[in-house]
Amino acid sequence: MRRVLLLALAAMFAGNLEAEILDLRKAPYSAAGDGTADDRAALAAAFSAAKKGDTILVPAGDYRMVLGKGRLTMPDGVTLLGEGGRSKFLLVSEGGKPEHREFLQPGSSSVVQGLTFSREENFAAVLFPLFGERDGITFRDCVFEGGVERFPGTYCHAFQVGNGSLKNLTLEKIELRGFTFGLFQANQATGSVEGVIVRQSLFEKNKSSDLEFNSPKGKMTDIRVEDCTFRDNLSKTPTGGFAVGFANVQRGSVERCRIDGYGAEALHVEDRSEDIRLSGNTIVGGSKIQTNGVILVVNDSRKVVIEGNYIDGRPNENKVHLVLVTAGGPKFPNPSDVSVKDNVLLNGAKTVKWYLQNGSGPEPSGNVVMGFQ
Template sequence: MLGAGAALGTAVAAMAACGAAPGPPEADDDLPRPSGTPTTRGTVHDVRVAGARGDGVTDDAAAFTRALAAAAPGDTVFVPAGTYHLVPERPLRLPAGVMLAGVPGRSVLRMTPRGVAAIEVSGADAALDGLELARAGDVETVLLRVGRVDRLTLSRLVFSGATDTYDAFCHGIQLGVAGDTSTDLTLRDSLFHRLTYGLYQANDSPAVTVGVDVSGCTFARNANTDLEFNSPSGSFRDVRVTGCTFRDNDSPGFAVGVAYCARVEVRGNRMTNYRMEALHVEDWSSDVTIEGNTMTACGLTEFAFVQLIQGVTRIVVRGNVFDATANTEPIAVVHALAGGRGLSAGGRPVVPPTAVTVTGNEFRCSEAVRAVSFEGVSGGSVTGNRVSGLAAQDAVEVTGSTGITVASNAVG
């Protein structure tokens, strides 16, 4: 690790000497970027006043550290428009109650941290707004690590990981770092681009996260799952994902992964071009509603558009549009089954789903797919759906299941 840090410092110094900004392009031109006027509150601490240059070459980490240390709860640390090169020895720490804010679309933090993360936040009522957080070197990192928080607001941000350029992983947001209970995380109007995971909580974290609201965000070309609400040693409760766009993910991951969760709503999103499932729900998750989404060309290689496995219960799939006309592999668009391949991800024997409702959806199918498949499911229904592109005998399959109602589906 020390050798890698020394090599990184030498490379950064060489780039600074020739006047070149480190790192890859900031974002793909076809992706939406946040905009609007800056937001501040309380006393404003300007990082330029603290000594930041914002020229994209000079290491401004020390100036950011000074500005953050000077801020009190209710204050703002403001980042004027510019490109700020940051090589922090340890993560920059956003104090409780402080807002770190910039000019949306114009304040760029290009970071090559030498520690495990670029920025860390904990405590109550902190916020980040109007910044681009971009990895600018081949270092393993998390752009934002979240400890125990209450009422954390993340808005108009860009998380850029350059996983297509660098070999090392780069995650956008890591939750549950402190292993405690956090409440009320709001994430809105932000872009997650070419990361490994967009948002995740580590498998060994015992943290409980209650109240996550993700809205109006775009997730594009990430190298694994965009939103991973999965924590075998902890849990998530009261999760809402609404009005987001998920696209172009050729990875062994999902748009939204749900495990060990209770009370989840995924509504009004658009999901396009996924190698595997757009939505994956497993491991005793309960009371999950998947409603009003449009999913196109998902499950292109295997599995499903929506896959429900391993003891999940009270799952409602309602009022969605599934366009599988481009699919050539023999998948089921909505697939509920006792488990995946052998044991569950947690290493326990497979357990069938219960109380699964699939109703009022539109399925546009190629001949290769099946609209709905229930295998070993206990209790539920497949009713009131419209299916095109398939014969009636190929639309719905119910095998090894009990207590399932199949009725009033229009197939033709």
């Protein structure tokens, strides 16, 4: 692990001779990293001292962060670098209060890498509010633990977007488990999100949707989710708990992902979303507690491609369509230009291969349907 850390540092400092390494454990920051002392002030001091190009090194240890009413802000162009699973931030609430808390707002051109973030008490939280004017935020090789099973009764979201202008967010090789929402935008938000890449990551045991891309009053474009695993969603209601949801999104894709064990639809596309591609995914046991489609396209969504997916309905004990393309009710416009091609659909005892509303797109082609009919 130390060798990997040194290589990472060498890559970061190549060509930048003025950049510095700020060690969180050393003076003047002197974080304890013992899981008992409050190290929030030490991290805040390191952020205050860091300049563009610097790296704040977080050596192996358990860093207790007591969260109050204000959040920490990470400067533009700074990297926060830990030692993989050995560097952990333990997040607790000031006075043990269940009030809403926020942890960290990264700056533009910032990197958070090799760290674990764990909520250790029962308080409401958004760990990373990605607000303001931000361009280029990367989370890589990080673990996020929200603890919704340990601490029922309060929400805990990992990432919130939509307040301001966010461009070029990357989530790469992360593990995110035990949250309410993994990533979401509030319905009333009016900001813009342009360019999100989520790749080679694991999402499991979250209580609502893992990735909820929804912008009814703002702008959300160019979303890519690829080569990820989604599993064992905890939602008990039929209205939430998608692996990936698109609503009011322009240009989005989910490709080569594995999705297992969802009560609601695994992939959800609605509300005028346009230029959406769902391709090469494997879905086993989606929509297990409701009657919508395992893949659902609804309400004036346009130019949607559903291609090359493997959808296994054998775990379903309910009657559900493996692919459902519909207006969603008499008050809503039909989806349009939706193509369903070259998928493998494996029916369970009660599932139906698809319902494709008339006029929603070309005739399906190249699909293989197996199992019960």
